[in-house]
């Protein structure tokens with residue numbers, strides 16, 4: 001961990017803002033630094049350090065081998081449970097086995113349509129997420145620094161935030177001109193709340209002494225906002241961006257129920273309608289995997305913004 | 314690090330430009346602080362608490378003034394009224410005839426807490442003031458290097474504050490305040506969090522910079538040794554409500570080094586401070602018991 005002075009630790013616990021049943025997202029926030037992504041450059045420098053510091057590499061390799069082993073063990077248990085038709089309180093009799101899911105996956109990977117599903121979903125997520133980033137950071141900063149804004153906006157956030165994405169489907173269809181915009185709206189909503197809340201949290205925590213220092217150096221309100229409030233909130237904002245990306249994928253399926261043709265959420269929903277169990281699991285795991293990758297990409301992209309945090313004595 | 318401080322603070326050529334500018338300020342007689350009958354009351358009604366009571370204080374251009382007093386007696390409050398962070402409930406504060414209405418770069422502030430922007434490099438922290446004052450980026454950076462040189466930290470220009478020790482961060486804080494060529498330098502227990510050894514070096518370093526730069530300094534401390542060692546003049550504040558109870562000159566020749574701590578004048582003045590503070594604490598103690 002970094003050893004920054006106590007008054008600059010704006011990072012302090014990102015607000016967990018996932019949808020109520022979005023427990024996996026809440027965990028993202030708690031993991032914090034320990035689980036930040038590794039850039040290729042870092043991987044190289046870890047390898048270089050190997051010669052000098054075999055300990056660091058060992059720890060790195062150990063951590064990853066534990067993760068992969070844990071996943072492998074999970075798959076094996078799944079395979080075993082389906083193979084013996086495990087049925088004791090939890091019923092695995094009709095659950096497709098990992099082998100069946102893998103076979104279905106391999107078949108899909110060879111079809112062009114599968115890639116269209118993925119591309120369409122990614123485009124929706126991208127547009128919805130980017131809109132949420134813009135609006136969320138803006139609203140979050142305003143809420144964090146203005147009492148009036150907070151009193152006006154936060155009741156809306158508090159009431160709207162617990163509403164699950166599925167519940168929005170009818171209104172989204174009524175409100176937006178096209179099917180596509182309704183779907184994007186739902187992914188947008190998912191990302192919006194975590195971003196607003198984390199940004200507001202970070203902006204509230206701006207150390208007072210830094211604002212006073214900036215004032216005595218001659219900064220006006222705008223300059224204080226730009227040079228002090230925003231950078232101080234960055235650790236929290238970036239945490240919100242990562243969580244928001246996860247929740248955006250979390251909401252995707254609900255949005256794509258509206259869609260009549262494409263999207264990985266639609267693919268999953270369609271498999272459900274056709275009672276094609278292996279495909280359902282393929283769709284679920286695709287959403288999980290793409291969500292993880294996108295979150296990782298967000299973390300990588302926002303890392304340079306926090307380089308000052310990692311450098312310490 | 315020790316060698317670093319001594320070396321670079323004597324490297325006068327390199328900081329000649331800054332020194333010249335500083336001299337200009339003091340030769341124009343700038344940095345004249347007048348505190349007229351200032352009271353600061355926090356809270357209202359039954360909760361009202363007088364932190365500073367009808368205080369009168371004049372600081373001459375180029376003077377090094379120490380405000381000495383026990384914790385909680387209102388030293389920071391008085392200094393903050395000069396900095397512009399606190400509005401006096403009555404009375405006026407003026408610097409060079411201009412009433413203080415808020416913080417400003419002509420009154421440089423060095424805080425007790427670490428107050429560098431953690432996301433700016435050491436250089437960019439120091440360049441921040443000049444940049445805000447409208448200097449170009451390259452001008453601001455060259456000013457930053459001049460002042461980092463003065464505090465002996467050019468080597469750390471590209472580092473982030475978290476990579477520096479507490480003492481180094483405070484030196485950057487001093488460089489940052491000076492980079493605006495302030496007519497008054499306000500320092501609120503800037504070395505309070507440092508260990509004794511580092512504190513001594515910081516004090517010597519500060520005196521050298523001030524002797525070169527010649528700006529008015531108002532330095533708050535609760536440490537008697539520190540006050541007598543640094544100051545041209547010491548004012549002692551008493552607690553609850555805070556007011557000035559003693560005001561005397563320290564006629565010890567400069568440049569001063571730690572050797573003066575065995576000097577007779579130094580010891581006498583130190584005793585005077587301690588007696589004054591002790592009798593005042595006793596009085597306060599007895600007042601509380603009646």
Ligand SMILES: Nc1ncnc2c1ncn2[C@@H]1O[C@H](COP(=O)(O)OP(=O)(O)O)[C@@H](O)[C@H]1O
Nearest residue numbers: 355356364382383384385386387388389390391
């Ligand atoms: N912003 C504030 N609001 C209320 N009371 C304050 C405030 N700042 C200081 N005080 C009170 O004023 C008194 C003097 O404080 P301060 O000037 O910080 O003392 P010192 O710097 O000498 O330790 C203390 O009793 C403190 O609690």
Ligand SMILES: [Mg+2]
Nearest residue numbers: 388389501502
């Ligand atoms: Mg104080």
